[in-house]
Amino acid sequence: MNDRIRTDIAHNARVWNYWLGGKDNYPVDRAVGDQVTGFYPSIGEVARADRAFLGRTVTHLAAEAGVRQFLDIGTGLPTADNTHEVAQRTAPDARIVYVDNDPIVLTHARALLTSAPEGITEYVDADAHDPEKILAAAGATLDLSRPVAVMMLGILNFVLDTDEARSIVRTLMAAVPSGSHLVLTHPTLEPELGGEGNKAAMAFWNENATPPITARSRAEFASFFDGLDLLEPGIVSCARWRAASEEAYTVAQFGAVGRKP
Helix, strand or coil, X not given: CHHHCCCCCEEHHHHHHHHCCCCCCCHHHHHHHHHHHHHCCCHHHHHHHHHHHHHHHHHHHHHCCCCCEEEEECCCCCCCCCHHHHHHXXXXXXXXXXXXXXXXXXXXXXXXXXXXXXXXXXXXXXXXXXXXXXXXXXXXXXXXXCCCEEEEECCHHHCCCHHHHHHHXXXXXXXXXXXXXXXXXXXXXXXXXXXXXXXXXHHHHHHHEECCCCCCCHHHHHHCCCCCEECCCCCEEHHHCCCCHHHCCCCCEEEEEEECC
8 A cells, every 4th residue: 555655746635734734744745735825825724614614514414404424535634523523523323434545545544433433434445536436335334325415525626527527426426315415615716716826826736746636617616516406505615605704704615515305
């Protein structure tokens, strides 16, 4: 496993960890992270807003929507308030399957696998590009005949082809029943969210780090929710999704939750 770990090129999971104030990163990650911040000074705010969005959405789904199963794809490195911790705070019997294919993340999997005794937390080594493999593996822990929250926070931006990204979402949501939810965040260049600075930052990232990334428009982001009912307030900056007013700043990262009717 460890021979897959590259320390000579920056990697998203580790750079994101750096922006969140973590220690699971290398000098190359910090150097690229600082360079990206130079292009786009609010990137640290994006990382923190994305994490806070996770907390609010999982809390809502567990406490208000009664969801007891979570499929978190593109987990990233463990930090405070991981999905299982948030969900099991409300519902100790919640079942969570984390999915990632990053070897650094895999080496930290044990830190994630600390489920409440009433629930289950499992980890799957799979790529977001292979939804069938994800579903087959997740089905060993989750009951796919009962509602599941499918979470893909900041992941579809690494699927460069929009049609392929839509197909991944369709495959995942077709496999779960009515009452399931889709939770997404995604970076954008749209000026209404202050996304202009993303362009140079993403170009630099794609030349100096891995995996390559793309932004999407509001319409492209909305297309991932085709056939689903968007929860209020719809598609907004992830920092503003059901945030307390004092928290409601704006970052160039869409966030939304859809329910399968």
